[in-house]
Amino acid sequence: MQEIAIIGVGQTPIAEHWDKSIREVAGEALIAALRDAGRDTVDAIFVGNMLSGILANQENLGTLVADWAGLRGVEAVKVEAACASGAAAVRMGMLAVASGAMQCVIAMGVEKMSETPMSETTAALATAADADYEADEGISFVGLNALIMRRYLYEYKWQHTDFGPFSINAHANAMHNPYARLHETITQEDYKRAKMVADPINLLDASPTGDGAAAVVMVPANTLRGNTNRVVTIAGSAAATDSIAVHDRRDPLWLSAAAESARKAYQQAGLTPADIDIFELHDAFSIMSALSLEACGFAERGQGPRLGLDGEIFLSGSIPIATQGGLKARGHPVGATGVYQIVEVVQQLRGEAGKNQLANAKIGMAQNIGGSGSNIVTHILRSR
């Protein structure tokens, strides 16, 4: 497959954008990415989104975004893979360029979650689970993650407080990210005392939803001329699924789709976990940080929390995660999250990550998780 380059990125702050409809939030990120790439049009737009139909009464979202952003006529489509919709859209866009049928595309993610009552949003998020055998039984999405975390604590003998560093790190890094939803540092004491949401998941284990959009512009790498300092290429890209229902898994504590998509991405890139300088993982809940680190080869099974306790996940550590705040503090506008992750890796590889900049970041990984680990997309990016 020919090599694909990311030549522009854009994002909106994640917030409650009461003054903007979904088309406006999307358009803002799309236009920012085009401007960053120095382009004024594209061959196609791939819009990652999970909930526009349910929360905004709007399907045909690709068309709406193309129309609003001044690109009426351009091919456009919506891509959905639950909370992994964003990375799935990037992957579709990448494959479309690699096919030779397109020369320049935008892949983006957008979600608008503030306009509906929280109970409606919670029900909408449960559509990522098995409607007949999970959601219809009354369990919410945080409920499913709570069952997983409870089992993990029991099985591997950790204390809940051992997960604190994941959230503390995310909040600390978000302080310097102007696009982040939350700008407040937290302490281990705050983490310990946070209100319970679904035992053992408390408020500081869980990521906040929000309104936001992020976008990337992609072209074939071999078409680039001149100064390519700011260009980042896609060295690996893969996706895999698992059973949609958690109860159907042989081992609910092993993210097989994370392991499989990471394995393929490492193989494509010719790399191992030791080569990864930054890992934007899907910390929708702190338990997911541990499971992702284990599935992707950064920790032994059951030992994910150790990387937090040892400080290895901090900006100064061996495998920095959530470098701009992660889902936990940057925010989790579900269908957009996967693109935010990729934008943040690009920023690090370009050396444009501001106060959160890592020294010598050359290779970064982004992993976007849909459902309770049921649909996972992994990308490895490389600076030129």
Place this chain on the structure above:
Amino acid sequence: MQEIAIIGVGQTPIAEHWDKSIREVAGEALIAALRDAGRDTVDAIFVGNMLSGILANQENLGTLVADWAGLRGVEAVKVEAACASGAAAVRMGMLAVASGAMQCVIAMGVEKMSETPMSETTAALATAADADYEADEGISFVGLNALIMRRYLYEYKWQHTDFGPFSINAHANAMHNPYARLHETITQEDYKRAKMVADPINLLDASPTGDGAAAVVMVPANTLRGNTNRVVTIAGSAAATDSIAVHDRRDPLWLSAAAESARKAYQQAGLTPADIDIFELHDAFSIMSALSLEACGFAERGQGPRLGLDGEIFLSGSIPIATQGGLKARGHPVGATGVYQIVEVVQQLRGEAGKNQLANAKIGMAQNIGGSGSNIVTHILRSR
């Protein structure tokens, strides 16, 4: 771009499948297509669907279908482009194979529309329109098409009855299609007397919704060995958009996205309208048949109904349409329709269209329309 071949097709009857959930309907078509292709697995599944989130509380549909069909683990994603979701999924699958990243994929469409009250389904379908500036004003999807048809009758001086042949042809052809929703012939008198839905669209201008799924298996054409009699290749594939709201168009009677996507597909295939032996067009409403025929170069502007009145659209005519019943009588399970169209073209090109078989059909076109002409995908297929 390398040439892609369709090596297997499958479909379910379109009906009210009260005994089957959406996963079961999807699984039936997927497994039928795999069997037809003689394969037992694929690298990825692309599921075209518009309404599962709203009508079945189920997003993450790609994962659900992979899991249910016995392909747990395989990459899977949902593709949405309103009523053009089916063809959009085929196009995404085709591009993925053409990229070189995949060797064999399934693209399919599925929709389950019978389980919800008709008022809810009508509201759900309106999510294909502009939520803020069309649907929120109270207009339904059939209402938008009625405005277009009314304008057409006024502008080009046709009588409503002049559209009768479109529906009569579709119903006649559906009689011999065991997968069709409706099996009843209709006369010009029936058409004239049908109950009004949204003036001037009456019940026999409008296609019925339903539950159904259709699927195709695709591989790179150059990997095929041995007898390739039943293989059909994709000679052209393109998509385009228009404004999402009808009122934003310079000319609401011209399907610019149909014209543009057809132009690109003709160019890729090196063909003109005169080369097309069969055209599965998107007759969701009879007015759409006229507009598609005009936009794709089969009739002058404003002269589409003439092809019906002259019998050119019949199986014996110069440009047969709706050869297995079309949306009008085969049925319109929205996100699945585009794949049904492609399956039917494949059947004709293989010589497996039963009593509706055209003599010497070598080249067929399928055109799938999302929204009120706002997102359109056109494919040209060729027999080997």
